[in-house]
Amino acid sequence: MIERDNITKERVNKMKKAKIPRFKTIEEERAFWDTHSFIDYLSELEETKELIFERPPLKRNFQIRLDDETIRKLKKLSSKKGTDMSTILRGWIREHLDKELKTA
Numbered sequence: 875m876i877e878r879d880n881i882t883k884e885r886v887n888k889m890k891k892a893k894i895p896r897f898k899t900i901e902e903e904r905a906f907w908d909t910h911s912f913i914d915y916l917s918e919l920e921e922t923k924e925l926i927f928e929r930p931p932l933k934r935n936f937q938i939r940l941d942d943e944t945i946r947k948l949k950k951l952s953s954k955k956g957t958d959m960s961t962i963l964r965g966w967i968r969e970h971l972d973k974e975l976k977t978a
């Protein structure tokens with residue numbers, strides 16, 4: 875019983891200190907919650923009656939042509955990651971564009 879009380883006290887103390895970080899991407903947030911319990915952040919959460927997604931509006935559509943095999947692989951990857959293909963592609967473009975601009 876004493877051990878259980880100590881674990882409970884440790885968890886309560888952790889909850890008082892824990893702050894939910896600000897995330898740059900949905901993927902970053904997903905990775906965080908995959909390794910953390912929302913129970914440790916109850917004091918940070920707010921009750922809401924409706925589902926709210928805050929996402930900056932995208933400015934433009936951009937169309938590219940891909941072969942069937944590439945699309946099939948992209949669909950498979952997006953399914954495994956639990957996200958859509960355009961999110962993966964935007965992430966890759968941003969990542970590689972930043973890297974290329976640094977070395978150009």
